[in-house]
Amino acid sequence: GAGVSQSPSNKVTEKGKDVELRCDPISGHTALYWYRQSLGQGLEFLIYFQGNSAPDKSGLPSDRFSAERTGGSVSTLTIQRTQQEDSAVYLCASSFGKNIQYFGAGTRLSVL
């Protein structure tokens, strides 16, 4: 595809359920980022994958959050036992090295 693709675009779940959010980066991009953005707020860094290096997980808010990137391409962000405060837009971005970041349209997560 031409850009970063995220799915689903919207996700409504019940408190306590697990959710998986998917990100398909631009082919060939070595870096992949996950961010969280609450309504009217800035980007909150979650996790960063760079090539084959160990991911920078310093932004994950709790151990309920995890992410993996398979084969250096597709990434999945998993939130276990969702809480209402997890409701936000989750954005994925990819880049070649540390240059320009290309963002997906995001997944809007609503935890009821």
Add this chain to the structure above:
Amino acid sequence: SQKIEQNSEALNIQEGKTATLTCNYTNYSPAYLQWYRQDPGRGPVFLLLIRENEKEKRKERLKVTFDTTLKQSLFHITASQPADSATYLCALALGGDDKIIFGKGTRLHILP
């Protein structure tokens, strides 16, 4: 740790005037600074990148400056238009494989 501050949460500018947004950072000088635009419901979109050895970069009605002494970048939109209304984010990258860090953004409103 590195910190980024953008001058204000919101800025109102009359159409046709120049809008100037500020990005200040602490501690280490970044290898480069980036500016992004974000419209409601969408992911940020890259606008301009300026490297530490560059003083100024232009693109159409946009101009970015980078002052490593003041630890500041200014983002200018000349002849502003209502369509320029959006949130503008600055981001910086240090060096090596460190992640890119985003500021919280400034909401710009161009008043007709």
